[in-house]
Amino acid sequence: DARVTQTPRDKVTEMGQEVTMRCQPILGHNTVFWYRQTMMQGLELLAYFRNRAPLDDSGMPKDRFSAEMPDATLATLKIQPSEPRDSAVYFCASGFPLGQGMVEAFFGQGTRLTVV
Amino acid sequence: TQLLEQSPQFLSIQEGENLTVYCNSSSVFSSLQWYRQEPGEGPVLLVTVVTGGEVKKLKRLTFQFGDARKDSSLHITAAQPGDTGLYLCAGAKAAGNKLTFGGGTRVLVKP
Numbered sequence: 001d002a003r004v005t006q007t008p009r010d011k012v013t014e015m016g017q018e019v020t021m022r023c024q025p026i027l028g029h030n031t032v033f034w035y036r037q038t039m040m041q042g043l044e045l046l047a048y049f050r051n052r053a054p055l056d057d058s059g060m061p062k063d064r065f066s067a068e069m070p071d072a073t074l075a076t077l078k079i080q081p082s083e084p085r086d087s088a089v090y091f092c093a094s095g096f097p098l099g100q101g102m103v104e105a106f107f108g109q110g111t112r113l114t115v116v
Numbered sequence: 117t118q119l120l121e122q123s124p125q126f127l128s129i130q131e132g133e134n135l136t137v138y139c140n141s142s143s144v145f146s147s148l149q150w151y152r153q154e155p156g157e158g159p160v161l162l163v164t165v166v167t168g169g170e171v172k173k174l175k176r177l178t179f180q181f182g183d184a185r186k187d188s189s190l191h192i193t194a195a196q197p198g199d200t201g202l203y204l205c206a207g208a209k210a211a212g213n214k215l216t217f218g219g220g221t222r223v224l225v226k227p
Contacts, residue, residue: 004158031213043159043204043217046205091158093215100166101208102147105215107158 002026005106006092013115016078021111024073031103032066032075033093034060037110041070043091049075050097082115089113120207120218128224132194138222139205140187148181150187153166153202153220160176162190195225 005024013019025032033048047057052069062065062085066078079086089110095103123138139148147166151159163172165181165188172179176199178191192199205218 033215035217042219045214045216050213063166072124095156095213097213098164100146100211102149102166103208103213103215104149104161104164105159105206107160109156109158 002106004092004094004106004108006090006111008036008111009109010112011109011114013082013113014048015083015115016081017115019082019086019113019115021077021090021092021113023075023077023094023108025075025092025094027073029096029106031090031095031097032069033095033105034039034075034077035091037089037091038087046077046090063079079113082113084115087113087115119216120205122203122205122221124221125219126222126224128226129195131176131196131225131227133225135192135195135223137190137223138187139189139218140184141207143207143209144185145207146185148185149206149208149215150188150190151204151206151217153204154200158202159202159204167176191211192223195223197225197227200225201225 007008034046046060047067091110093107095105150162151162153159163179168183168185170181176193202220204220
């Protein structure tokens with residue numbers, strides 16, 4: 001049963017600490033998305049990759065956030081230093097382009113981040 | 117400001133009633149998708165529509181894409197408690213596969 005795997009599921013950290021979230025996309029998927037979900041803002045696109053290359057990271061605060069794909073089986077999202085306003089659920093999704101801009105995105109279960 | 121506006125934000129109905137959720141934009145999308153999200157889980161894709169005016173049915177769910185490809189609706193007939201969840205629309209443009217989500221409609225179906 002193919003699925004997107006995110007670790008950790010939950011993370012509580014102190015303000016100023018570095019946080020690294022990991023995602024294993026579904027094998028064969030060449031498009032990977034990072035989203036942040038909060039009650040106020042909903043699902044916000046932070047960054048996305050195709051074939052490991054970043055296509056758009058305009059939704060990501062550049063001074064503290066970074067997203068990478070070291071290889072096809074791993075995507076990472078780092079926050080350094082973390083701030084309380086970063087508290088949210090972070091989702092990774094993977095998919096494969098189906099034409100006309102369409103991607104069927106498969107989501108992981110998310111990482112719930114709390115920065116105190 | 118959301119590129120995709122969903123309405124209503126929250127809907128509470130009794131089991132057996134019908135409901136409609138709307139997704140509107142001033143932009144044209146090449147495709148539009150609907151997802152459902154349950155607590156503690158990621159969104160799960162329900163349907164993708166790509167042609168203006170297209171109507172798709174999935175059991176008790178009916179999805180429609182507007183003629184101008186700027187809006188969509190999701191209609192649930194005879195809602196059941198299992199339909200409870202957060203319904204999200206997401207649009208993509210022809211280039212780039214960038215998937216942008218609306219703010220969501222939280223649906224509660226009471227037994």
